[in-house]
Amino acid sequence: MAEVRTIGLSVLTDKNESRGRTIEVEKGVLSRNQELADELRKRFGVHGILALNFVSSPGSGKTTLLARTFTDMPDVRAGVIVGDLATDNDATTLRASGAETVQIMTGGVCHLEASMVSKAVAPLPLEELDLVAIENVGNLVCPAAFDLGEDLRIVMLSVTEGEDKPLKYPTIFKSADVVILTKTDLAEAVGFDRSAALENLRLTAPGATVFEVSARSGEGLSDWYDYLANRLGRAQ
Amino acid sequence: MHELSIAKNIIEIAEQHARQEGAAAITKVALQIGTLSGVVPEALEFAFEAARVGTMAASAELEMEIVPLICSCGDCKLEFTVEDRHGIALCPKCGKPSSDIRRGRELAVHSLEVV
Numbered sequence: 001m002a003e004v005r006t007i008g009l010s011v012l013t014d015k016n017e018s019r020g021r022t023i024e025v026e027k028g029v030l031s032r033n034q035e036l037a038d039e040l041r042k043r044f045g046v047h048g049i050l051a052l053n054f055v056s057s058p059g060s061g062k063t064t065l066l067a068r069t070f071t072d073m074p075d076v077r078a079g080v081i082v083g084d085l086a087t088d089n090d091a092t093t094l095r096a097s098g099a100e101t102v103q104i105m106t107g108g109v110c111h112l113e114a115s116m117v118s119k120a121v122a123p124l125p126l127e128e129l130d131l132v133a134i135e136n137v138g139n140l141v142c143p144a145a146f147d148l149g150e151d152l153r154i155v156m157l158s159v160t161e162g163e164d165k166p167l168k169y170p171t172i173f174k175s176a177d178v179v180i181l182t183k184t185d186l187a188e189a190v191g192f193d194r195s196a197a198l199e200n201l202r203l204t205a206p207g208a209t210v211f212e213v214s215a216r217s218g219e220g221l222s223d224w225y226d227y228l229a230n231r232l233g234r235a236q
Numbered sequence: 237m238h239e240l241s242i243a244k245n246i247i248e249i250a251e252q253h254a255r256q257e258g259a260a261a262i263t264k265v266a267l268q269i270g271t272l273s274g275v276v277p278e279a280l281e282f283a284f285e286a287a288r289v290g291t292m293a294a295s296a297e298l299e300m301e302i303v304p305l306i307c308s309c310g311d312c313k314l315e316f317t318v319e320d321r322h323g324i325a326l327c328p329k330c331g332k333p334s335s336d337i338r339r340g341r342e343l344a345v346h347s348l349e350v351v
Binding site for chain 2: 027146206208
């Protein structure tokens with residue numbers, strides 16, 4: 001420290017030439033977000049809450065799947081934090097499913113950050129909840145970098161988006177604990193290559209648990225519900 | 237375009253450290269960016285140019301060290317660098333895909349140059 005100061009003073013006295021010095025920083029750019037995420041994780045943990053961060057493209061069915069899940073699992077006391085750029089349509093749909101819902105309107109921000117979630121959890125009755133689902137802003141790029149204090153990151157991919165999505169967005173898929181293929185009732189109509197999609201997921205996200213569901217027909221939902229029940233510590 | 241909020245964080249961290257050291261201005265910010273950090277270097281460069289205006293880093297140059305993706309094979313315990321642009325991490329010894337990421341998620345301010 002003293003040595004650095006000496007160099008600093010010599011810069012002030014040297015009029016002809018400014019000599020720079022190096023400061024070692026070694027600090028994570030998102031360390032503040034990480035601190036807030038860790039605090040959130042602790043808070044959820046204290047209340048025995050399973051926290052889920054749902055990430056997908058816009059329109060892949062996050063809201064529909066969540067609303068159906070909470071309707072079909074009425075004994076799971078759920079809270080939802082939903083991020084949206086400008087409307088509260090998703091929050092209205094989710095409220096109808098019985099979940100306590102908080103809307104975050106990001107006003108154009110393309111992802112949720114832990115600070116936004118910290119504010120949003122305030123009105124939720126955490127002591128009464130089993131599960132908190134965070135519905136991120138529809139985007140497969142930006143949310144990848146931001147830990148929100150979740151226990152599980154759930155990345156969704158609808159069959160209408162094509163089987164090569166995991167290859168196009170490896171950063172988010174490699175961070176997934178769970179991948180849910182949605183809208184499987186449309187797979188045939190859109191010529192979805194199921195085996196190629198599963199192979200792409202096996203290669204890019206070998207650690208992820210994969211579900212294939214249709215929130216419309218109900219196909220595959222029981223496996224997803226069993227998994228959730230298991231994570232909540234209840235046998236279905 | 238989350239790079240703008242990342243650029244603002246970088247400048248905040250840099251200014252805080254530069255002030256602590258009694259510096260007058262920041263001339264260089266050196267970063268470590270993992271290939272799986274979710275940051276596009278070109279987008280960050282662009283965002284940094286916008287975010288530095290009116291700060292101690294107003295004329296600072298940005299240096300980015302790209303940290304490759306390094307995985308470890310669950311079976312062979314071999315650590316290997318992943319070159320694949322889709323992030324497919326196949327063990328060069330047994331061919332099994334790895335989910336054990338050892339490096340490549342870095343997003344850090346490594347050091348500063350100040351006057």
